[in-house]
Amino acid sequence: MDILTINGVSKRFGGLKALDDVNLKVKEGTVHAIIGPNGAGKSTLLNTLVGRIVPDEGTVEFNGAPLLGHNPYEINQAGIARVFQTPETFAELTVMENVMIPAFARKDGAFKINLWGRANDRRVVLEEAEEILEDLNLAAQRHQRVDSMSRGDKRRLELAMCLVQRPKLLLLDEPTAGMSRADTNNTVDLLKAIAKRGITKVIIEHDMHVVFSLASTVSVMAQGTVIAEGTPEAIKADPRVQEAYLGGAHL
């Protein structure tokens, strides 16, 4: 089943067509990478998926319902979470407090309001938060204030804050940007470790090692549109991709 269907989406910024008739489908439970040269429109596309940009044309369906026209908060509540290039965390709170905020903000009925009064619900949320912190190697730092953490740790925390919302679709915008090879490999391992949760992921990434380690499907964007799509192996071998992405160099 397709969890996300993007149909004929276009977006102009003045004279520039940043998105030009984008068509893309994401299958539930998969890791779908979007690659492409600088300026291809990847971030603009992601911004339309979280309600930050409203396209001029086209439709987007998420989980069987129209997505466009909803604001970022509503989209988040519908099950789309996004990990930013610069982690968005609460600096003066502890790791655990940071994770508990989105856990209790999520809207799936039971936890909405008055949660601290419901001992059972609170326990379930805490257990889940603990499990996520374990998975992301943050458990030992649960009482540490965020402003004393390294950038890499903050990125893992932000991922924890997304996972605790139990999103149906997780959008990752260059999750390894600016990282050393060692940190990049750690991030790949973390993303593999959370795969058991079965969350569909759309990942924008420049690092081909990351793309080929994680993705089952790769879409290639160039000049605002999708020029190729397939398995990582097929994409690697596609001459159109070699040409558009790296000016003819080998991936």
Ligand SMILES: Nc1ncnc2c1ncn2[C@@H]1O[C@H](COP(=O)(O)OP(=O)(O)OP(=O)(O)O)[C@@H](O)[C@H]1O
């Ligand atoms: N708010 C904006 N106003 C005007 N032009 C914009 C705006 N946002 C993006 N653009 C332009 O739209 C085009 C697509 O940009 P976008 O950031 O989506 O590309 P990208 O594929 O994410 O690139 P990168 O890999 O460098 O992040 C670029 O030419 C960019 O300069």
